[in-house]
Amino acid sequence: MGKRVGIETSIAAAEAVKMANVDVVAAYPITPQTHIVEHLSEFVADGVLDAEFVPVESEHSAMSVCCGSSAVGARTFTCTSSQGLALMNEIVFIASALRLPIVMILANRSLSSPLSIWNDHTDVMSVRDVGWIQLFTENAQEVFDHVFFAFRVAEDPKVSFPVMVNVDGFILTHVIEPVEFWDQEQVDRYLPEFKPVHRLHPDNPTTMGAFAMPGLFAETKKAQDEALKSTMPVILKAWKEMGEMVGRHYHPVEGYQTEGAETLILTMGSMGETASIAVDRLRAQGKPVGQLKIRLWRPFPFKEFREAAKGAKHIIVLDRAISYSGPGGPVASEIRAALYGEKDMPIVTNFIAGLAGRDVTPGDFINMYDQTIDMAKGNVRQEDYIFYGVRE
Amino acid sequence: MVKSEKELGWKDLEVGCDVKEPGNGSQYRTGDWRSVRPVWDKTKCIKCGVCYIFCPDAAIKKDEEGYFEADLYYCKGCGICAHECVTGCITMVEEEE
Structure with missing residues (x-):
């Protein structure tokens, strides 16, 4: 070693x-x-x-x-x-x-x-x-x-x-x-x-x-x-x-606190660690939240992703890029597509955040979670994507 | 090439679609592109070879008597030979078939 x-x-x-x-x-x-x-x-x-x-x-x-x-x-x-x-x-x-x-x-x-x-x-x-x-x-x-x-x-x-x-x-x-x-x-x-x-x-x-x-x-x-x-x-x-x-085990899709999670926060890259802190805090409040990280983006791991997403009611997707006027950020679009036709398809809420170095804190992930749960209660059709934390 | 381009399936292709047979571009019938064809008037031709030199596709060859003619497998009918011909002996005529 x-x-x-x-x-x-x-x-x-x-x-x-x-x-x-x-x-x-x-x-x-x-x-x-x-x-x-x-x-x-x-x-x-x-x-x-x-x-x-x-x-x-x-x-x-x-x-x-x-x-x-x-x-x-x-x-x-x-x-x-x-x-x-x-x-x-x-x-x-x-x-x-x-x-x-x-x-x-x-x-x-x-x-x-x-x-x-x-x-x-x-x-x-x-x-x-x-x-x-x-x-x-x-x-x-x-x-x-x-x-x-x-x-x-x-x-x-x-x-x-x-x-x-x-x-x-x-x-x-x-x-x-x-x-x-x-x-x-x-x-x-x-x-x-x-x-x-x-x-x-x-x-x-x-x-x-x-x-x-x-x-x-x-x-x-x-x-x-x-x-x-x-x-x-x-x-x-x-x-x-x-x-x-070397004792470090990597997978195409990696989960954190997914056991019994009704909501999954999905990230790619370094913000995964920030999201994990948010997940820990939400879990400490008794909220059934977990996390998915897409490590392998291409070839897209459909099988592993669908398996990992099974049982979730909501998936919060963090996108750090924009598809202007499109169906959502690039990650959320693919996540929605990968879930299409699956049994008990979770609702995908897409936040665009962390653009060009803007910080995304654990508190921001908690806010995204709260917003997602509120929207779900309201039972209205969600926006395809939401710019998070943008000043009016 | 064992199979022609239109017979090749995706499983037949080499990794990265490499071409393993050097010079197989010669199998490509660019004559299909032609709408006009060069015709030489041997009474005016002085066998100077300017058409042969200018042809961008090396599609002009010499016959036994030393006159020039187009290889219609490759000739695209661009008309450069007719344009460059010193005596004006080449006419581009419509392909009718």
């Missing part, structure tokens, strides 16, 4: 990428992801990490370099946020369609305008449908663990998809937390050598990224969708083996 240290989440993430013995890092600095790649560039400059650090001129180039290096069989890492992700967007689609197992940490941040460097989930929700494996982390330890997990899953021959690890900007990237490191021997055991299922190599010529006519395109997309859906067993096995090795 490795040592337990107090360390900034970003630095811990960079240490994990180093321990994963990455071959290529291509990234462009953008707040709040900067510490991660800065630290990696130091490792390379100091000669403690034998990797190519490619200081590209934009995020569009960063993801392009990543596609190239991954395609020749190099273990590849990048990191971005917000506008940076938006700029690399077209290549993000290509990475998954070409089945290139790139690992990205997305330090979640809002998008302009107004200009904001602070944390919410606007960036990740803009790439919901790019076909990457996407997961959320709640604290520094989870970020550290999931760097290894991400490479392991991405590069598994049955997967070969890029993986995006979402880390809340500032709230998580810039805090110092206790992290239990893995031993290098554990990392090497957990993460085998990268043996690409397909690669560009002169001995075996192949074309990646050819074009497809209308007569073939739908087949290529069906193949991609089926391949992504079939990654679930590998994902579950990677978590199971990590649990056996």
Whole structure:
């Protein structure tokens, strides 16, 4: 077992990428992801990490370099946020369609305008449908663990998809937390050598990224969708083996105080810990409240979610992004869709909160709970989504 | 290619839809796009090869006598050959079939 240290989440993430013995890092600095790649560039400059650090001129180039290096069989890492992700967007689609197992940490941040460097989930929700494996982390330890997990899953021959690890900007990237490191021997055991299922190599010529006519395109997309859906067993096995090795057990959907809960508060990312405090306080008042956290966002864990939601009367969904004039925040829309047609479908109340770094306290979650119960008593059709705590 | 594009099912595709057979773009019949076709007037043609050089699809070939003609499997009927022809011997005629 490795040592337990107090360390900034970003630095811990960079240490994990180093321990994963990455071959290529291509990234462009953008707040709040900067510490991660800065630290990696130091490792390379100091000669403690034998990797190519490619200081590209934009995020569009960063993801392009990543596609190239991954395609020749190099273990590849990048990191971005917000506008940076938006700029690399077209290549993000290509990475998954070409089945290139790139690992990205997305330090979640809002998008302009107004200009904001602070944390919410606007960036990740803009790439919901790019076909990457996407997961959320709640604290520094989870970020550290999931760097290894991400490479392991991405590069598994049955997967070969890029993986995006979402880390809340500032709230998580810039805090110092206790992290239990893995031993290098554990990392090497957990993460085998990268043996690409397909690669560009002169001995075996192949074309990646050819074009497809209308007569073939739908087949290529069906193949991609089926391949992504079939990654679930590998994902579950990677978590199971990590649990056996380091004693931390992760799941696609995780519950807290769900026993007998009539209302579930659903979160993704670092606000899960705040919601847990609220759940404890409500439980102390005798209120039947529990919590669900979606860790795995893509492929969406329908089975695990429906199982976890069974028996609940209300689900309060916190959304940290907006679907302007749409059916609700992106998470709530999916939760409602996942529940549609289920027996005794719970009522989903959707709060948009925590935009661009606005604090959401345990008290706010308690208010959301009270509001939800009041609305349920009133027996009126709810708003599809409610902006929480916005001044008139 | 074992199967033509329209026979391939999603399970037949390589990971990432890689193309394992180099140069299989040559199987793609771009001649389907054509609405007009270049026709050479051999009485005016001086066999200079300007049409051959300018064809963006390398769809012009030489016959046994040294005259040029379009490979209609690939010729898209863009008309660049007719535009560039020094003697004006190429006419674009409507495809009627």
